[in-house]
Amino acid sequence: MRATIMHAPGDVRVEDRDKPAVRQPTDAVIKLVAACVCGSDLWPYRGADKISKPAPMGHEYVGIVEEVGAGVRNVRPGQFVVGSFFASDNTCDICRSGYQSACVHRQGVGGAQAEYMRVPLADGTLVATPGMPDAAKVPSLLAASDVLGTGWFAAKAAEVGPGKTVAVVGDGAVGLLGVLAAQQMGAERIIAMSRHADRQALAREFGATDIVEERGDEGVKKIKELTGGLGAHSVLEAVGTQESMLQAIHATRAGGHVGFVGVSHDVALPGRDLFYSHVHLHGGPAPVRQYLPELIDLILGGTINPGKVFDLELPLEQAADAYKAMDERRAIKVLLRP
Amino acid sequence: MRATIMHAPGDVRVEDRDKPAVRQPTDAVIKLVAACVCGSDLWPYRGADKISKPAPMGHEYVGIVEEVGAGVRNVRPGQFVVGSFFASDNTCDICRSGYQSACVHRQGVGGAQAEYMRVPLADGTLVATPGMPDAAKVPSLLAASDVLGTGWFAAKAAEVGPGKTVAVVGDGAVGLLGVLAAQQMGAERIIAMSRHADRQALAREFGATDIVEERGDEGVKKIKELTGGLGAHSVLEAVGTQESMLQAIHATRAGGHVGFVGVSHDVALPGRDLFYSHVHLHGGPAPVRQYLPELIDLILGGTINPGKVFDLELPLEQAADAYKAMDERRAIKVLLRP
Known part of the structure; x- marks a missing residue:
């Protein structure tokens, strides 16, 4: 064969x-x-x-x-x-x-x-x-x-649900299907982070209500602006790098949830960031x-x-x-x- | 004054x-x-x-x-x-x-x-x-x-509840009161990790059913032995070091919960450990x-x-x-x- x-x-x-x-x-x-x-x-x-x-x-x-x-x-x-x-x-x-x-x-x-x-x-x-x-x-x-099962798990791990604001880090297939999952789970607002027009369009088709093009600290700042300074309730991470993980953690409000599914590469999460962020972190292979x-x-x-x-x-x-x-x-x- | x-x-x-x-x-x-x-x-x-x-x-x-x-x-x-x-x-x-x-x-x-x-x-x-x-x-x-409020939060963050096996990393006042909290929340089995006789005694008084004296990888091995090879459902971390955090993460079964409340010092969590452990991680100042x-x-x-x-x-x-x-x-x- x-x-x-x-x-x-x-x-x-x-x-x-x-x-x-x-x-x-x-x-x-x-x-x-x-x-x-x-x-x-x-x-x-x-x-x-x-x-x-x-x-x-x-x-x-x-x-x-x-x-x-x-x-x-x-x-x-x-x-x-x-x-x-x-x-x-x-x-x-x-x-x-x-x-x-x-x-x-x-x-x-x-x-x-x-x-x-x-x-x-x-x-x-x-x-x-x-x-x-x-x-x-x-x-x-x-x-x-x-990819759908993984985006779905990310949304579950991030405890997406009705009335929640969700942000999605990563505009690959998993991130885009995380948007779809969040929409199916009743999220009120879904912010897709993407700087590619074709992916933005698909994100909107799948249910994204907002697009943020900025990355890293700038992206976090933008998410905070869109959420009354607090951050999103649920953030889906679908990349697996140090930058994307910190972007996800910092974009989440205290008491909120990060669902991370990007296969982790050279990530070392600073304990203090995690400790003072008060986020819930859950993820892994879906x-x-x-x-x-x-x-x-x-x-x-x-x-x-x-x-x-x-x-x-x-x-x-x-x-x-x-x-x-x-x-x-x-x-x-x-x-x-x- | x-x-x-x-x-x-x-x-x-x-x-x-x-x-x-x-x-x-x-x-x-x-x-x-x-x-x-x-x-x-x-x-x-x-x-x-x-x-x-x-x-x-x-x-x-x-x-x-x-x-x-x-x-x-x-x-x-x-x-x-x-x-x-x-x-x-x-x-x-x-x-x-x-x-x-x-x-x-x-x-x-x-x-x-x-x-x-x-x-x-x-x-x-x-x-x-x-x-x-x-x-x-x-x-x-x-x-x-x-200390009680912090131990209580650790147990909540670790989703302690009836029928669960709980392990507690750290035998200071917070860890000991984490044992008490777990007992109040209906845990079936509570494993206190301590090598000091006086603290072990107080842990037992507060509800610990098992004591593990080993630390680090040896401690993790012992917790696995006590839990059919799977790890505890809920692990409370009340120290704040790299060793104690990894001990807590590795002692938790896939899908289980780590509640960490030790003030984080020089901790950098390897992304792959977190990713493949499938644990839920939550904590911070209680x-x-x-x-x-x-x-x-x-x-x-x-x-x-x-x-x-x-x-x-x-x-x-x-x-x-x-x-x-x-x-x-x-x-x-x-x-x-x-």
Whole structure:
């Protein structure tokens, strides 16, 4: 089969690989319908994360179940499934408390930018749609498997709710879908921080009521101006840098909540800032599995259309171009079709 | 009047100072009945905080109202009052959300280790007891003004509740009263981290079900062993160092809560630790004012006896000995009588 492999920073190739097989009785093998490039894939692409050996890429996926192990009960061959980027048993204490991405049997899921992939712990990781979805819904279902689920978790972690003012740091797909999540959760006001016209437009479409173009301390000042000097009730952080984390913390009012989902890179939070800010801080890899049933319902029912974050679609064979387009910020997010 | 002044690390003196007067219409002047030395007073005493000029010390207090400004409505001369260490208006949006220690008109309160003190924003800062309390209740009421209120906030911030396993990092007065708070809030199991027999005994009296003597990574390992490998649901941090913060974060299960109230010193939290720990982090200077009415009720009703943390009582004139006893850990907490 064909699969996307990262050999070194900037060096992504689509190559022949063995088709994966069921190895454990809890595995499933799926034939991918669509996959995509993640903002977090750009960290190694840009050399910010080490690549020790050629790495099969991709962890966002929808597909058709091809084969399941003898122990799999919840999905069967022929079903359309949406998965999450950590495999989880969905039965341990941690999963049952809603943190499937910290499951005691957690396993990474990888190699989704390919024709086929193996998904461990299939029963606790995959969610089948009721019947075969329309082709038009595929991008949105694909978004649910990571960026939507992650934006959703950020909004939950930031305790977004009716009557609240929400600010979103980061205008990538996750930040934009954080805006959508905040809107769905009833936020009164949603401030998107972005300096790109196309992303601003999508943020507004997803529910943003205000746009702030400033960053860092200037951005914080602007948020305070918009909130009577107090800061936002809820701030979603979807970047993962020191600047974005401090921007989020400082833009939050005392007693407010920061939901952070940007994969943390070289961040060291000063204790005093945290102590005197009086914010609640919560985040990490999103427990997407928790939200999949609800998100799939919202998508299939036509309530939300998160697939709009895909502004470029390419055949799998052009995966290298997909990385390039995202790296150069020519595309918000690229969908790949095997 | 006599007042305690810190001139330099290790140099605490009781000296003559002008008796404070009402300056603003919202001020009250109180005659102190009791004050005490705080764990946070030891930071400058040990040279960890700078002392730029001679500093009047003390921010924990109970007393009798001597005089009030023309605008004060809620307390009157002759009343016994308990105060908090930040003055707050108790009417702004931040106060009404429960964060009086981040009041938009917040002012520090100081100079309580003295005969008299001025309390700004008296209406929003002081709470009068119903009638004159028994002398036996004074230490507990004094504890409410900081260490109990702070331990209480740590437990609230860590979302302690029925059925939960709680760990407490720090065996000073705040940590010990965090144990008491956790017990009052219905925790199923309370693990106190302490290696001092006298503090362990008091922790058990306050409700600790387990004691862990190990610190750092060893302490974390022990907490995991006691919690099926998962970590505690709620961890209270009452020290303020890098080691204690990481100990608290690592001892908390995914999805659990850390309540941190130790005044942060040289702490820089690694973003990746926070990100992958999946904990909720919340803390800061405790909004003691929020809890005072409830705590006063519990104390006067005889439900709790937090005054037990005072294991040494000295006349104000011996304030220097009080600091020395706490610095050398010969006393958990010293009560001063003017």
